[in-house]
Amino acid sequence: MSDDLFYDETHIAFLEEMWGEGFLSPGGPEELNRILDGLDLTGKTIVDIGCGTGGVAVRLARDYGAARVIGLDVEAPVCAHARRRADQAGVSDRVEIRQVEPGPMPLENGSVDIVFSKDSIVHIPDKETLSADAFRVLRSGGCFAASDWLISHDGDPSPEMADYIRKEDLGFGMASPGRYRKALEGAGFLNVALTNRNPWYKTIAPKELARLRGEDRARFESALGVDGVAHMADLWESMIRVLDSGEHCPHHFRAWKP
Numbered sequence: 001m002s003d004d005l006f007y008d009e010t011h012i013a014f015l016e017e018m019w020g021e022g023f024l025s026p027g028g029p030e031e032l033n034r035i036l037d038g039l040d041l042t043g044k045t046i047v048d049i050g051c052g053t054g055g056v057a058v059r060l061a062r063d064y065g066a067a068r069v070i071g072l073d074v075e076a077p078v079c080a081h082a083r084r085r086a087d088q089a090g091v092s093d094r095v096e097i098r099q100v101e102p103g104p105m106p107l108e109n110g111s112v113d114i115v116f117s118k119d120s121i122v123h124i125p126d127k128e129t130l131s132a133d134a135f136r137v138l139r140s141g142g143c144f145a146a147s148d149w150l151i152s153h154d155g156d157p158s159p160e161m162a163d164y165i166r167k168e169d170l171g172f173g174m175a176s177p178g179r180y181r182k183a184l185e186g187a188g189f190l191n192v193a194l195t196n197r198n199p200w201y202k203t204i205a206p207k208e209l210a211r212l213r214g215e216d217r218a219r220f221e222s223a224l225g226v227d228g229v230a231h232m233a234d235l236w237e238s239m240i241r242v243l244d245s246g247e248h249c250p251h252h253f254r255a256w257k258p
Contacts (some may be wrong), residue, residue, distance in 0.1 A: 007078050012053060013223040014232070018208060022055015022085060025119035026201060032056060032118060035147050035252050036064065043067045044113035047105060047137065050120020051097060054082025060116070061091040070112070071097045072105060107137045117146040119250070125173025127180055131187035138257040144189065147197070147252045150174055161247050164238040177251060189255035197250040202243035209236040
């Protein structure tokens with residue numbers, strides 16, 4: 001897990017206004033459905049890495065039938081939100097939120113059926129150690145199903161990508177699809193599949209920018225202030241450039257422990 005803290009109450013309010021209650025990254029429940037498409041979570045134990053404000057953890061228990069969800073995050077504000085959300089949804093008996101230190105997951109070997117994350121592992125630059133740790137905590141036959149924000153190539157980012165990452169200022173540790181596949185297979189996973197979500201998000205991001213500058217602007221300004229929204233609009237412009245070039249390429253991936 002990353003050792004940087006990013007999400008205070010102000011940014012939580014902004015991101016949930018942009019992406020939906022309980023979600024701190026794009027796509028909301030529809031994108032969650034795509035990440036989990038075809039997986040049966042009924043009765044399973046799931047760890048949610050970087051659980052944020054708990055929107056996903058609650059849905060895994062309430063809507064997907066998971067028997068136990070362990071949400072891990074390094075930040076106190078989001079963990080507090082997540083615990084309240086689980087209480088309000090009536091699933092706190094099945095959803096445990098743990099604030100953890102950066103490093104290996106505090107779970108026993110072979111103790112979970114599914115390792116899940118929605119975009120939070122972009123804050124973990126060492127994909128090899130992450131993959132090995134996911135393999136460790138999974139039971140035989142378990143699945144690592146997640147989404148992450150990737151860069152299309154190894155080596156240094158382009159000036160445009162470097163500018164975008166600098167403006168994000170979120171400690172992004174992006175890897176290429178090739179590096180991700182090698183990390184997962186090197187950890188022992190089989191049937192590794194990666195799906196490029198760039199074609200989807202590069203059509204969505206301009207609509208998000210239009211919301212920032214259009215009729216929803218006042219709502220965003222109530223969360224971030226005028227200067228904060230102006231900064232976000234500039235950030236979105238930089239992001240759209242590297243989405244359009246294909247260098248910024250969010251992916252879904254799935255890998256299985258034999």
